[in-house]
Amino acid sequence: MTREEALDSVKANVENENLVKHMLATEAIMRALARRLNEDKEEWSLAGLLHDIDVELTSGDMNTHSKLGADLARDLGASEAVAHAILCHNKAHDIPRETKLDKALFCVDPLTGLITAAALIRPDKKLAGLEAKSVKKRFKEKSFAAGADRQQISLCSEIGLELDEFIELGLKAMQSIAADLGL
Numbered sequence: 001m002t003r004e005e006a007l008d009s010v011k012a013n014v015e016n017e018n019l020v021k022h023m024l025a026t027e028a029i030m031r032a033l034a035r036r037l038n039e040d041k042e043e044w045s046l047a048g049l050l051h052d053i054d055v056e057l058t059s060g061d062m063n064t065h066s067k068l069g070a071d072l073a074r075d076l077g078a079s080e081a082v083a084h085a086i087l088c089h090n091k092a093h094d095i096p097r098e099t100k101l102d103k104a105l106f107c108v109d110p111l112t113g114l115i116t117a118a119a120l121i122r123p124d125k126k127l128a129g130l131e132a133k134s135v136k137k138r139f140k141e142k143s144f145a146a147g148a149d150r151q152q153i154s155l156c157s158e159i160g161l162e163l164d165e166f167i168e169l170g171l172k173a174m175q176s177i178a179a180d181l182g183l
């Protein structure tokens with residue numbers, strides 16, 4: 001499956017534009033992380049791009065979310081490693097995250113929300129002028145973008161990154177596709 005085919009499939013299954021943007025942001029950070037960690041960029045970015053493909057199909061039901069997504073990813077031709085990362089990114093299933101790819105997708109997922117929220121409270125609502133230290137400050141404000149699970153983001157330590165570097169890498173990755181994100 002090409003990246004374009006994967007994106008077409010995401011768009012065919014997801015109407016909510018913000019959700020598509022969330023998957024694009026996750027894809028971009030996963031790609032940057034794979035580059036940083038010398039991992040497979042195609043696999044890691046594909047896991048990011050597809051990870052929430054089933055959210056509308058499952059109507060947000062956490063008991064089926066990501067199970068269907070993993071099946072869809074397999075049907076599209078994704079590897080078992082990618083399907084597993086998608087499957088266990090939903091903590092409701094309590095499936096252990098074993099590989100670096102599993103762990104990476106899990107901590108990247110909420111980081112996109114924190115960075116997006118930090119951009120949206122700026123007067124220009126843009127990512128361009130946002131600095132990593134501002135995102136870090138927001139990270140410490142528990143009530144800010146409370147849905148972005150701080151503990152989950154902090155699990156970047158499990159893939160060998162300090163929080164500061166993780167935030168900086170995530171921010172740069174999202175800035176590089178700011179136009180696609182409308183930010």
Ligand SMILES: [Fe+2]
Nearest residue numbers: 022051052109
């Ligand atoms: Fe997600």
